[in-house]
Amino acid sequence: MSDSFSFSPAARQFALQAAAAMLVLSVAWPYYGWQAAALPWAETSYAIGCVGFAFATLSRQPWWWRLIHLLFLPAVWFTHQLQIDPGWFLAAFILLLLVYRGALSGQVPLYLSNRETVAALAELLEQRAGSGSLRFVDLGAGIGSTVITLADHLPQVHCRGVENAPLTWLIGRLLAVGRPNLQWQWEDLWQVDLGQHDVVYAFLSPAPMPQLWEKALREMAPGSLLVSNSFPVPGVVPSRVIEVPCLPARPLYCYEMPGA
Numbered sequence: 001m002s003d004s005f006s007f008s009p010a011a012r013q014f015a016l017q018a019a020a021a022m023l024v025l026s027v028a029w030p031y032y033g034w035q036a037a038a039l040p041w042a043e044t045s046y047a048i049g050c051v052g053f054a055f056a057t058l059s060r061q062p063w064w065w066r067l068i069h070l071l072f073l074p075a076v077w078f079t080h081q082l083q084i085d086p087g088w089f090l091a092a093f094i095l096l097l098l099v100y101r102g103a104l105s106g107q108v109p110l111y112l113s114n115r116e117t118v119a120a121l122a123e124l125l126e127q128r129a130g131s132g133s134l135r136f137v138d139l140g141a142g143i144g145s146t147v148i149t150l151a152d153h154l155p156q157v158h159c160r161g162v163e164n165a166p167l168t169w170l171i172g173r174l175l176a177v178g179r180p181n182l183q184w185q186w187e188d189l190w191q192v193d194l195g196q197h198d199v200v201y202a203f204l205s206p207a208p209m210p211q212l213w214e215k216a217l218r219e220m221a222p223g224s225l226l227v228s229n230s231f232p233v234p235g236v237v238p239s240r241v242i243e244v245p246c247l248p249a250r251p252l253y254c255y256e257m258p259g260a
């Protein structure tokens with residue numbers, strides 16, 4: 001099938017819910033219209049939820065998508081009954097966009113590396129820096145909690161944090177001030193030249209890992225290290241896996257660039 005017919009996961013779910021709504025409305029509208037009666041919106045929303053659930057089950061969507069399809073329109077109807085000022089929804093949407101822009105554009109939401117992981121990273125960087133210096137970048141640096149801690153503990157490491165969600169970037173900007181070995185940037189991670197760094201750290205999601213690996217192979221110097229928190233590169237054997245002592249498990253998959 002050509003690329004023009006392949007949908008993103010979000011577009012696929014939207015199409016599924018829209019198909020359920022169209023099916024129910026195409027039956028309900030003529031039925032109630034014929035009797036000159038008003039459409040019962042509550043029951044219609046339940047029916048669309050049930051049909052959406054059936055479509056999602058038939059097309060083998062994961063269980064949480066089935067649940068979302070079942071509950072989405074009934075929840076919209078219920079919320080509508082509360083008669084909340086639409087301005088609140090707009091405000092909530094803008095706030096979510098400011099924080100979760102990455103989830104919308106690249107399936108990478110915000111969640112932070114835990115303390116144990118940052119400690120394991122610090123140990124790894126210290127080993128690799130030895131008595132020299134080292135350049136480190138956190139791709140999608142959130143509010144800077146990882147990169148700021150590393151910059152504070154490892155003055156010999158030049159740390160860089162790259163983030164493109166406006167609010168998290170701003171929080172990081174404020175938290176990062178006054179650190180000469182830390183560069184905090186508003187930048188798309190796909191625009192970063194990975195070749196400038198000895199260790200590249202990513203805590204993203206499974207979705208971008210194949211593309212990130214291709215970028216790393218193209219740009220990173222032989223012997224430099226790509227470290228991915230929790231999400232391995234599919235089909236590539238890591239040169240090392242650091243089992244971080246925490247729950248849930250958050251292994252660090254380390255990939256040394258070939259050709260050293």
Ligand SMILES: C[S@@+](CC[C@H](N)C(=O)[O-])C[C@H]1O[C@@H](n2cnc3c(N)ncnc32)[C@H](O)[C@@H]1O
Pocket residue numbers: 099100101102103106108109110111112113138139140141142143145146162163164165168187188189190202203204
């Ligand atoms: C899972 S969080 C990791 C945060 C931080 N690295 C940590 O380990 O605590 C992923 C971050 O990547 C950011 N992000 C997603 N896509 C991005 C992109 N294209 N460019 C820059 N940052 C991005 C998200 O906004 C989010 O803050």
